[in-house]
Every structure is written in structure tokens, then in C-alpha cells.
Amino acid sequence: MEVEQMSHPERVFDATKARIVRVLKKTKKLGEDDPQRVIHSLKVGLALTLVSLLYYIRPVYDGFGVSTMWAVLTVIVVMEYSVGATIGKGLNRAFATLLGGSLGLGTHQLAELLGEKGEPVFLGVSVFLLASGATFSRFFPRIKARYDYGVTIFILTFSLVSMSSYRIEDIVELGHQRLSTVAIGVAMCLFVSMFICPVWAGGELQELVALNIEKLAAFLEGLSTSYFTENDGGGDVSKEKILLFQGYKSVLNSKSTEDALANFARWEPGHGRFQFKHPWNQYLKIGTLTRQCACHIETLHSVLNSDNQAQLDIDDNTRLVLYNLSSESGKALSELASSIRSMTVPSTMTSFASDVLGFTVAPDNLKAATVASLL
């Protein structure tokens, strides 16, 4: 059937069908790329269904009343992909609710002393001052990184408690109910997040750092076999082959992901091979060095692919040196990556620097590889 002969509704139907098929394929691919994504989605559904039991079980609902809502709300906003992110958000929410609620109640007590006319003015002024101050505190990088969500919830709870207190009689009872339901919600999230197929941000960080180093290794090893072993004059780079090893490009922009993962990892309790105060900062340092190395590779890549490149006139001896340099650097990086994964000291590493670069002392290996990648 040709497209021209189709009626309008048929074409719309076909286009819609094609679109749906495309979205389904994409969905399938997303799920297959990382099955943990599907598991995470089901976990959110599960946590929410569990917390909804509070509504369906009569005696529980009678205890909390409309405050039950806060348990549901908490589960939805606190449940995050990794355990660390969930713990961070959960603790932020719980403590900020407690702090904001107490301060709100205190303000309410003070405001009541001022009589009916003074009360709204005093409440308004204190909400203005506290909200402005707390908002400004979010510009401090350290608060932004770890307590951003807590500050929001603090402003929220303080405002709601102090304002509601103007209209609602039994504000202490209400505050108590809310705090309990928020605590139930947080507990539910922590339980589901930690005990059902947990995703640890710490592990993700380690894997990301190792993977990034491996991407650089793949480039260097690919480069050595496809470029420095060719015998066609040297200047004539087979660009297609080099284009194959562009995995390193994603390394260049990995900083924000690494920073976020390290922030989450700091909230996580000890698990598996990681202890509570695992030195996550060291991973960030390795990450920085890896990106520096990726930068050098990017430059190397640009030189090799440059349009107005001067013909590289290298003889067979130099070619061999370059081949060794590139392939050994790649191997060294591969080994570094697997030693990061296995958390062991690489035994053969120390010989790399002296073998290839002629260094007399064994320096920081990644630095050596960085220097090597400069060729």
C-alpha cells in the first residue's frame, strides 16, 4: 500500500502506531540497559502501596486523620534511586520537620502574647525574616550540597505551623500527628530502599570511576592497534577507526554525576566492602585526574583528526615507541580500573612507569598515564 493512496485517518493511525512502537522500543531498551530501573519503579509502587494501607485500615486512619496524607506525600518525595539519596532526603525531611515545627510553635506562643491585632503582623514578619534567611543560606555551597532539601522543608513546616496556628486550635496535636506520619513515611522509604534490591550510591560511584578509566584505556589501546601499527606512511590516519573509540568523550562531563554520587554515598551506612566513613573524596580526586587525562586524549584526538594537519613524518622506530607507549598506557589504565573495582593494590603497576617511561621512582600511576597520554 502506498502512502499517497492512504486516507487521512489511516495516515494518522499509522503515524500514531509507529510512534507508539518507537516509544515501546525505547522503553524496552531503557529497561534492558539497566534492569535496576524497572526494579526501582516497582519499589516506588510498592512503598506507596504499603503506605496507602494507613488509609484502608480503619483504626490507623482514625488515629492520624487527614495527617495520613503526610505519610503518602513523604514517600513520594523522599524515595530516590539510590539508598544514600533516600537516606539523605529522609533525614533532611524528618529533622527539618522537627526543627521547623518546634520553631513554628514557639513563634505561635510568642505571637499570642501580642493580642489579636499584633499576632498576624508578628507572624508575617517572622515568616518573612525566616524564609529570606533560610533561602539565602542555600547559596552556601556546603548547605546546597547536603541540606538543600532540608532547608525547603524547614521553611515549609515553619510557615505552615505558624500560619495554621492562627486558625487551628489544637496545633500541638496536629504537629504531633504530622511528625509521626512523616516519620512513618521516611521509615517506609528507608526499609524498601535498603532491604529490597538496594542501589548503593557508593558502589555506583566506584563503578563510574572505574568505568571512566576503562573508557580512556579503550581509546589508548584502540589507538595503538589501529594507528601506530599501520604501515602506510604514518600521516594518513584511518579516521574511521579512531572514531570508534570515542567513549572517552562522556568522561569529560562526568564531574556533576560524581559529585552527586559522593554526596549521596556519605549518607550511607557501612555495607559490603564499604565502611561508613569510606574515603569517598579519594574517588573524586581520581575522577579529576581521569578527566584531566581525558582532556589530553581529547587534544590528541583533535590533532589526529585535524583537517589541516601537517603530515606526521615518523619512522618505524618512533612508531614502535608510540605503539608501546599507547598500548602500555592503555593496559596500565585497564589494570588501575580493575584494581579500583577489586579494591586491591595493583602488583604489576610499579613496573609500568620504569618499563615504559624510564622513571626511576614509581610515581602516582595515573599521573604517569596522564603524562604518557600526552605522548
Added chain:
Amino acid sequence: MEVEQMSHPERVFDATKARIVRVLKKTKKLGEDDPQRVIHSLKVGLALTLVSLLYYIRPVYDGFGVSTMWAVLTVIVVMEYSVGATIGKGLNRAFATLLGGSLGLGTHQLAELLGEKGEPVFLGVSVFLLASGATFSRFFPRIKARYDYGVTIFILTFSLVSMSSYRIEDIVELGHQRLSTVAIGVAMCLFVSMFICPVWAGGELQELVALNIEKLAAFLEGLSTSYFTENDGGGDVSKEKILLFQGYKSVLNSKSTEDALANFARWEPGHGRFQFKHPWNQYLKIGTLTRQCACHIETLHSVLNSDNQAQLDIDDNTRLVLYNLSSESGKALSELASSIRSMTVPSTMTSFASDVLGFTVAPDNLKAATVASLL
């Protein structure tokens, strides 16, 4: 007075005082670095105080009841630093509330047909399915970038409405009240954000892109004057001077900020010199090229600062060429930055490539500068 002679409380007092002074100084610096931060904090306070009037004015509060809370809640979570981010979050919140609420009501109607026992089961299953599905949709990069917040609010509203409907009689009235109060909150945020000292994400993006290019220019110009004009043998790099021009380092990690700003800018209506469908993607492309250029500068910087660097043996002629190349590249980048700011085509640019690099055609200038920065 010597430290040893101080009593314990005195020392604690002094340490606390020093700490407070440090925080105050930091606060002052944060405010002075960008006064817009102070203004933003005051704007949040203002929006919150305005919305709190809903509580203090009797007839208004009688109309909305406890739902007034949602207006306050909306203001606190929707109010963001830039106009674009506020609009994005506000629209996400408003439409997701509408959609989630309607679907929740529909589910409630269906559930009622199933009788008293079937209702909670049906509600539980639908909450589970919808929450899981919606959570999974957040893994699509495009949804993540623009509608992440909307998906959260959608799950939230759907769950709250469908669950509450099991316990609360007049759910339609309640839903109507909530939607109105959310709309009031969003309107308040948009008003304060757009009409009182607005911060446009689009303008911030343009400024960031231009500033990043200027940082590279500063490095290249600094390099030419401090390194290539010296007459002390060439190999003896004055490292201290080169360390001065490290502003370019922050350029390397600017991708996530640029992406976020471009996402916010897309929500913004036309303002000043920017129209509604301003090609924000072009800024991202320039940003990518700038980072590539920064990568080359990073490599250059490493080479100049390397410990085991071979002595560069360059004669005065080469030095002059390098001086010109570096300083002209710097100037060209400076000009590019100011032409991005003024949104004009740089007139003298086209001569740069042919003057300095001997190109016969004038290529993309930034690419030329990138090539030039490779030296």
C-alpha cells in the same frame, strides 16, 4: 593574653566568636559577589508573606479552609532563582495537579462500582501501577530534563486524591479547592519572579557562555605576555605567572550548569532582546566548543608545567610566531565573547584567521581559535 592562660569557657567563647565572624564574613562575601542572591531571598520572603495573607483575611480563609495550606506549600517549592525555573516548576505543578486530580477522581468513580471490599484493592493496584509507570518514565532523558517535577506532582496528586476519596466524602469540592489554591500559589510566584528584579535564565546562559570564552582569552593573552616575550632561554618557564591564569579550569565543568540554564530558558517568554523561541541550543553548541578549547588549553598548561619536560629550544623567530598566535587567539576570543554579549556579528573576526593562521577561507572562528590553541 596568651592562649595557655585562658580558661576553658573563655577558649570556647573565643572559638565560637571566631566561627561566627567567619560565617558572617562569608555571608557578606556571598551577598557582595552577587547582590541578586540577597534580592532573591527577599523575594521568597515577600511571596510567602503575600500568600500568608490568605490565612489572615477571614473571608478568604473561610472559602478555602485547610486547603489554604496548598497555596503556601506551592509558593515554597515552586519559587526558584530564575524566572524560567519558576515558570517550569509552576506549570509542571499546575498541570500535573489537574491531570493527577482528574485521573484520581476517575479511578475513585470506578472503584466505587466494585463495592466496599473491592474498592481498596482496586485503589491499591491502580496506585501501584501508576506510580511504577510514572516513576519509570522519569528515566527518559527528555522527561527527566523538563517534566521531572511534574511527574512527582502527578503521582502525588493521583495518590492523594484516589486514597483520600476512600475516606473523605466531598472529594470533588476538596479537589476544586486544592486546584484553586495551587493556582493562586503559582500565580503569586510568577508575579514576584517576573516583575520584581527578574533573573532570566536566558540572560544568565548568555553571560555564562561569554564569560567562559573570556576566561580562555585571559589565559591565552596572559600566556603570550608572560611566557613568549621572556628572553631567558625559552625552556625556563616562569610557572608562577602561568598559574595566575587558571580561570579556564572552571570552564571544563560547566556543562551541567549550561544544560540546566538552557532548559530553564526554554520556559521563558520573550523579554528584552530575547524572543520566546530564541535558539538556546546554539549557546550549548558554543559551550561544547568552548569546553573543547579549554581541554586543549589544559593540555598546553600541563605541558608547560610538566616536571620532566624536555627543554623547549625555540629561537626568537618561533617565539614571535608563538607570541602572535597566542595573543591574537586571545584577542579573537575576547571579541567573540563581547559579540555574543552584544548579539552582533563581529566585523573584524574574518580577518583573524587569514592574518594569523593563513587560512584562505574564514572558517568558524571558534574552531580556528581551537586549532590555534593547539599551537
